[in-house]
Amino acid sequence: MNIIETHNLTRRFGRTEAVHGLELAVPEGSVFALLGPNGAGKSTTIKMLMNLIAPTVGEARVLGVDSRQLGPFERQQIGYVSENQQLPLWMSVRQYLDYCRPFYPAWDGELERTLLARFELPGDRKLQHLSRGMLMKAALLSSLAYRPKLLVLDEPFSGLDPLVRDEFVRGLLEVSELGGWTVLVSSHNIEEVERLCDRIALMDEGRLQFAESTETLLGRFRRVEVTLQDGPADLASPPPDWLELERTGELVRFTVMHHEPGVTERACAQRFPGAAVVINPMTLRDIFIVLARAGRTAKKGAAA
Amino acid sequence: MNLTWHILKKDFVRLRLPLALWVILMVGRFLVGDRILRVETNDLDALQVTLGTLSAMHNVLFGLQLILGCVLVAALIHEDSVVGENAWWVTRPISGARLLGAKLTGLVLFFVVLPQVVSLPWWLYAGFDGRAIGGAVIQLAYTQAALSLLVLVVAVLTANAARFVAMVLLLVFAWMCCFITFLAHSPDVPVGVTQTRALAGVVLSLAVIALVVVQQFLTRRRGRSWVMFSAGFVLMLVLANFWPWDWSRWALWRGGEPPALAQVTVAPTGEVAFTKAGSNLDPSLVRMEMGFRYTNLPGDYSLNFGGVTGTLRWPDGTEKKRTGWIQSYPMAISWHIMGLKAPAGIRLEEWQKNAQGRGDAAITFIPRSYAAKLRQQAPAWTGELELAAYHGELVAEVPFREGAADGRAGHKVHVMRIEHLESGSLVVNLAESVPIPAGDDLPIPLDLSSRRRPPVCYVLSSRDRTKFVLLRPYAESGTLVNSVVVLRSTFSVNVAQLGNPADPHWLDQAEVLKVAYWSVGTLVRPAHSDGLHETQFRNGHRVEPATGPKPAPGT
Numbered sequence: 082m083n084i085i086e087t088h089n090l091t092r093r094f095g096r097t098e099a100v101h102g103l104e105l106a107v108p109e110g111s112v113f114a115l116l117g118p119n120g121a122g123k124s125t126t127i128k129m130l131m132n133l134i135a136p137t138v139g140e141a142r143v144l145g146v147d148s149r150q151l152g153p154f155e156r157q158q159i160g161y162v163s164e165n166q167q168l169p170l171w172m173s174v175r176q177y178l179d180y181c182r183p184f185y186p187a188w189d190g191e192l193e194r195t196l197l198a199r200f201e202l203p204g205d206r207k208l209q210h211l212s213r214g215m216l217m218k219a220a221l222l223s224s225l226a227y228r229p230k231l232l233v234l235d236e237p238f239s240g241l242d243p244l245v246r247d248e249f250v251r252g253l254l255e256v257s258e259l260g261g262w263t264v265l266v267s268s269h270n271i272e273e274v275e276r277l278c279d280r281i282a283l284m285d286e287g288r289l290q291f292a293e294s295t296e297t298l299l300g301r302f303r304r305v306e307v308t309l310q311d312g313p314a315d316l317a318s319p320p321p322d323w324l325e326l327e328r329t330g331e332l333v334r335f336t337v338m339h340h341e342p343g344v345t346e347r348a349c350a351q352r353f354p355g356a357a358v359v360i361n362p363m364t365l366r367d368i369f370i371v372l373a374r375a376g377r378t379a380k381k382g383a384a385a
Numbered sequence: 386m387n388l389t390w391h392i393l394k395k396d397f398v399r400l401r402l403p404l405a406l407w408v409i410l411m412v413g414r415f416l417v418g419d420r421i422l423r424v425e426t427n428d429l430d431a432l433q434v435t436l437g438t439l440s441a442m443h444n445v446l447f448g449l450q451l452i453l454g455c456v457l458v459a460a461l462i463h464e465d466s467v468v469g470e471n472a473w474w475v476t477r478p479i480s481g482a483r484l485l486g487a488k489l490t491g492l493v494l495f496f497v498v499l500p501q502v503v504s505l506p507w508w509l510y511a512g513f514d515g516r517a518i519g520g521a522v523i524q525l526a527y528t529q530a531a532l533s534l535l536v537l538v539v540a541v542l543t544a545n546a547a548r549f550v551a552m553v554l555l556l557v558f559a560w561m562c563c564f565i566t567f568l569a570h571s572p573d574v575p576v577g578v579t580q581t582r583a584l585a586g587v588v589l590s591l592a593v594i595a596l597v598v599v600q601q602f603l604t605r606r607r608g609r610s611w612v613m614f615s616a617g618f619v620l621m622l623v624l625a626n627f628w629p630w631d632w633s634r635w636a637l638w639r640g641g642e643p644p645a646l647a648q649v650t651v652a653p654t655g656e657v658a659f660t661k662a663g664s665n666l667d668p669s670l671v672r673m674e675m676g677f678r679y680t681n682l683p684g685d686y687s688l689n690f691g692g693v694t695g696t697l698r699w700p701d702g703t704e705k706k707r708t709g710w711i712q713s714y715p716m717a718i719s720w721h722i723m724g725l726k727a728p729a730g731i732r733l734e735e736w737q738k739n740a741q742g743r744g745d746a747a748i749t750f751i752p753r754s755y756a757a758k759l760r761q762q763a764p765a766w767t768g769e770l771e772l773a774a775y776h777g778e779l780v781a782e783v784p785f786r787e788g789a790a791d792g793r794a795g796h797k798v799h800v801m802r803i804e805h806l807e808s809g810s811l812v813v814n815l816a817e818s819v820p821i822p823a824g825d826d827l828p829i830p831l832d833l834s835s836r837r838r839p840p841v842c843y844v845l846s847s848r849d850r851t852k853f854v855l856l857r858p859y860a861e862s863g864t865l866v867n868s869v870v871v872l873r874s875t876f877s878v879n880v881a882q883l884g885n886p887a888d889p890h891w892l893d894q895a896e897v898l899k900v901a902y903w904s905v906g907t908l909v910r911p912a913h914s915d916g917l918h919e920t921q922f923r924n925g926h927r928v929e930p931a932t933g934p935k936p937a938p939g940t
Contacts, residue, residue, distance in 0.1 A: 133470040135606075153478035161476040167466070168473055171399060183391050184478045 084109045084231055084263045085130060089139035092125050099125040101287040102139065107265055107280070109230075114274040114295075115267040117284035118373060123267035124165075126284070127235045130265075131161055144231060157185055160224030160262075162217065163235035170209035174202050174219050178226070185227035193226040200252055214245030218252060234266040238273050250276055275365040283369070285376055295365070302368045303340040307333040307349060308357040315352040324375045336363070336371045392479070392487035393494070396461055403457055404495060408503055410450040411867065415507045417443040418866035421873060422816045425801060429812060429860075429875055436862040436873050443864050454496065454529075455536045459549045461491050462540035467601050469544045475605070485602035496533045497526050504867045511869045517795025517820035521868030524821055538594045541601045542610060563622055575708045576692045577631035584633070585624045593617030643774055643905045648681040649688070651770055653914035658921070659756060671756045675766065675917065687902055688772040689840070695768020697755065697917070703764075705755055763916035771909050775840070775902035785845065785895040795820035798899055801873075811878040813845075813856070815897070819870040839901040845878060846898055847891045854878060856897070 085107035092100045100122040107113045115123045128134045130141050132151045141148040144155050151159075169177060174197075182188045197204065200218040208216060217237055224232060234253075238246045250273045253264075268274050274281070275295070282292035291298075307314075309331045319326050322338035333353065337345050340360070349358045363371075397404075421439050426432040465484055466472045474484060501522055508518050539556065543549040593614060601610045654676035679688055697705045751759075758764075781798035783791040790799040802814040819841075846853035858874040 128470055131476055133475060153480050153483075156476065156478035159476070163471070165471045166473055166476070167471045169395075169399075169464075176398075180391075180395055181477070183388060 082109050083107060085113075085141070085143050085265065087126075087130075087139065087141040090126070090129060090136050090141050091138040092122075092129055092134065093137045099287050100129070100136075103284075103287075103289055105282060105289060105292060107263060109263050110261055111280045112264040112278045113266070113280045113282065114278035115265065115282050115284060116269065116271065116274060116369060117267075118269060120286075121284040122287040123269075123284055124163075124235055125287075127163075127233060127265070127267055131159075131233060153184075157187065157227065158230040160221075160227075160229035160232040161235070162220045162224050162233070162237055164217075164237065164239045165235070166220065168208055168216065168220060171207065173205050173207050174211070175204040177208060177219065178204075178223060181223045181226075188227045190226075192228065193222070196222045196225060199255060212245070214241050214249060217241065217249060221249075221252065229262055232262050232264045234264065234268075236268055237266065238268055238270040246270065246273060249273075253277060271364075271366040271369050281365070283372065285373070290372065290376075298368065299362065299365065301337075301339050301341075302363045302371075303337045303345060304361045304363050304367065305335055305337055305345065305349065306359045306361070307353045308359075309333065309353060310355050310357065314356070319352075320348065324371055336368075388479070389483055389487045389490065392465070392484065393491050396464055396487070396491050397495075399464055400457060400460060400495070403453060403460070404499070407450060407453050407457060408499070410446050410453065411500065411503055414443055414446045414450070414866050415504075415510075417446065418507075418864065418869065418871045419510070421862070421864060421871045422799070422818060424873075427802075429802070429804070429814060432814065432873070432875075433860055433862065440862060440864045443866065451532070454532060455553075456546075458492065458496065458533050458536040459540040459543075459546065461495070462488060462537065463543075463545060463549070466544050467541050467605050468607050481602040481605070485599065488602075492533050492537065497529050500525055500529060500867070507867060508869065511795075511818035511820075511871075512792050512797035513795045513820055513869070514793070520795075520820055524868045534591070534594050538597055538614070541598050542607065542614065559618070563618075563625065575631055575694065577633035578628065580633040581631055582625050582628045585628055586621050589617060589621050589624060593621075641906050642908055643686075643776075645683055646686060646774055646906075646908055649908060649910075650680045651677055651772070651908075651910040651912055652680070653677055653766060653912050653917075655914045655917055656920040657759065657917045658919065669753055671751055671753050673751050673756065673759075675914075676920075677770065677912070685777050686905075687775045687777065688908060689775060689902075691770060691772040691907070693768060693770050695766050695912075697751070697759070697764040697766055699758065699762050699764045701762070703758070705751060707751060759917060760919055763918050766914045766917055767912075769909060769911050771907060773904060774906050774908050776905045777842075777900045777902050779898060780841075780901045781897070781899040783897045783899075785892060785897055792818075794901065796899060796901065798897065800897060809879075813876045813878065813897070815843075815872075815874050815876070817870075817872040817874065817899075819872055821865070821868055821870060839903050841902070842900045843874075843876065844898040844900070845895055848894045848896060852891060853898075 083106040085105065087103045087105045090100060090103040090105070091098065103122075103126060105126075115126065117123050125134070129136050130143055130148055132148045135149060143151060144158060146152075146155050169180070172180065178193060178197075182190075182193075200215075200222055202211075202215060202219055202222065208219060211219060221234075221237070238249065241249060254277065264277075266274065266277065278295055280292070280294050281298055283290040314328070314333065316326065316328060316333070319335070324336040324338060326333070326335040328334075333356075337360075345360060346358060349356070417439055421436060421443075424432065424435050424439065426435065465474045465479075465488075467481070467484075504521070504525060505518070508521050513521060539552050540549060543552050596617075597610045597614050600613065601607065656676040658674045658676075659671055675693075682688065692708065694708045695706070697707065778794060780794045780796040781792045783789050783798050783800055785800065785803070787800055787803055790797065792798055797818045799816040800813065801816050802812075804812040804814075806812060843856035843858075844853050845856055856876040856878065859877050860875040861872065862874075863870050863872045
């Protein structure tokens with residue numbers, strides 16, 4: 082069952098189309114990452130999902146309800162943390178939690194105390210005097226203590242230094258062990274997402290490029306290095322899933338988008354007979370960069 | 386409901402310090418008001434300077450309180466902004482309706498109820514009785530609610546303090562443009578139509594404010610709210626300038642006609658005087674006064690100021706319809722006198738013998754050519770007069786000696802100083818606290834004259850009421866401090882006026898009487914004069930008109 086579904090979700094700001102015909106499904110229980118460069122439409126999508134802005138066309142269903150109809154009952158089951166959210170900074174951490182508590186019948190005091198200790202948040206310090214990382218942790222705590230069915234994190238790592246980012250991710254990983262919630266996280270910090278998520282969607286210029294499990298994604302992308310040994314090399318018209326094909330002297334490098342053990346090797350053997358072929362797995366970051374470059378190249382080609 | 390209180394409690398904690406400062410400013414105004422009532426000096430000129438300083442100090446505190454009040458209302462709304470996508474509450478289980486409920490409750494508690502609670506000791510100290518306190522409560526609630534609503538609508542359309550200030554400045558400018566347009570109406574527009582336009586504007590403003598606030602809280606669609614707001618503003622401009630009907634009789638409270646005045650008749654004297662050459666609004670018009678007299682007016686009632694509508698008809702068939710207002714002449718036979726007899730027991734017989742001057746007059750403007758025509762041919766006049774009726778009530782009876790005080794119906798009069806000048810005149814200084822009735826000084830351009838602060842009259846009278854003189858202040862310093870007017874008045878009395886050689890010490894037993902005239906309703910009477918003729922007045926007394934046609938005044 083999908084906890085979030087969008088159909089032809091579109092948002093325009095004047096003549097600019099921030100999100101175009103988005104078809105997305107976030108399965109229940111998954112940790113789902115929405116990746117993309119700045120301006121890809123991730124935050125706009127999340128704002129539409131949270132009913133912070135209205136879609137121009139299409140619809141989104143969150144917890145089975147049209148996002149435009151999200152009411153207090155549904156909000157009691159959704160946690161939302163965003164870098165842009167205006168928290169009541171004049172409150173201390175304790176005051177903030179005391180203020181949040183009555184709005185959630187399912188607020189778990191024990192979990193609150195556990196998280197407070199685990200995140201090492203000083204209860205009597207005002208939110209405005211917390212570091213950015215601590216502030217995000219306080220926001221996360223206030224969004225987890227009622228065990229929401231859905232946790233939405235909009236650019237939670239933005240502006241955090243690597244150490245704090247690591248702390249935050251560790252905190253997230255720890256709490257993910259505590260409850261069976263669905264997490265939707267938008268980010269352009271790929272390393273953190275890779276550690277967290279089991280499903281990934283990539284957006285670029287308002288359009289969805291793909292959405293699949295991290296395992297499948299990491300499994301189908303491979304970096305191939307071919308060392309030619311005086312044999313023939315057919316570099317003309319490579320298969321469409323070979324990206325960034327380049328030759329430097331005797332070395333040919335490219336990325337395979339749909340790798341299958343044996344198939345890639347056979348294809349290399351046909352094009353580069355006698356060559357030594359090394360196939361390496363890729364990190365999410367490498368995949369992201371390759372896809373971004375390929376997108377730009379395709380756009381330039383289309384423009385030309 | 387618990388969650389609504391929960392939000393409200395949070396807002397109170399957040400705003401407690403500026404709220405405390407707001408209350409301190411209010412209490413500071415009370416202290417200055419008290420000082421105005423108590424300040425003593427042997428030098429009456431120095432007293433005026435001191436009172437001016439205290440009044441200015443009060444006004445500064447009031448200005449600060451006003452600004453802080455606006456900031457507080459805006460802060461209350463911006464604490465959980467209903468504009469933009471980043472407000473915290475939007476992603477929490479808080480509905481727009483609940484938030485609106487919390488904010489409205491906050492507005493009422495912080496800016497309507499709290500000032501009443503803080504003001505209650507001040508009102509009691511000022512000598513207010515139950516009726517005066519009731520009036521003060523309503524009056525203060527009006528003012529605070531009106532201010533809060535105006536700020537509220539701006540606050541819900543802005544995301545932060547900077548935008549709020551910018552928007553306020555923009556709206557003040559727009560309002561000034563609107564007001565100038567509103568004032569620029571033709572003098573031919575009847576008073577009732579002008580009143581109806583003003584009232585329609587107020588009703589429309591309230592409706593637009595309510596609509597915009599509710600829609601913004603429930604949907605947070607600011608574009609739509611702006612469209613509503615702008616449409617309301619434009620509609621108000623249209624109403625203010627083009628509304629054609631006079632609904633003032635149904636829409637505005639005038640209290641009807643008191644049964645005690647059923648026998649009162651109003652008749653034109655037929656006298657017309659041209660008192661001023663030309664009108665400031667239109668120099669081609671001439672100011673014309675038509676005399677009227679009342680009969681069968683009971684001794685404790687007075688009639689004063691109102692509207693007049695009528696048509697001048699010449700024998701040759703020429704007609705001119707004009708509207709205007711009614712004014713009393715001269716102060717020596719002031720309308721106050723008529724209402725003094727019963728409440729103060731004043732014996733008016735001697736006064737009435739001397740009341741031979743001009744009576745009340747209806748003021749209107751007519752074209753210069755019609756003024757010249759009136760001199761050549763007497764026109765008939767048919768019309769209708771509308772008069773505000775007042776009932777006189779004795780509210781203070783203070784022995785004429787320094788330090789004496791008395792008061793009732795919320796009024797308190799204190800004789801601060803009596804000075805005998807070498808010229809033989811007496812100078813008297815009074816300190817007073819005066820309640821204002823609900824509806825006074827409304828921050829809307831409505832002529833609710835029937836609800837204004839009651840006019841008052843001061844009389845220095847012997848205890849047996851056979852000798853008396855009207856006291857008229859030559860210096861007055863009044864300051865409104867949360868529904869209490871603190872007043873210092875200085876009167877000069879020519880002792881010769883009081884002279885009674887047989888009893889030179891009657892002043893030792895004299896009393897200062899203060900009579901308030903409570904508005905009790907409106908009298909509407911048809912009136913007709915077969916022929917108007919010009920009469921000359923000099924120093925308030927009739928003189929024989931010159932014979933033969935004269936040029937129109939101002940020519």
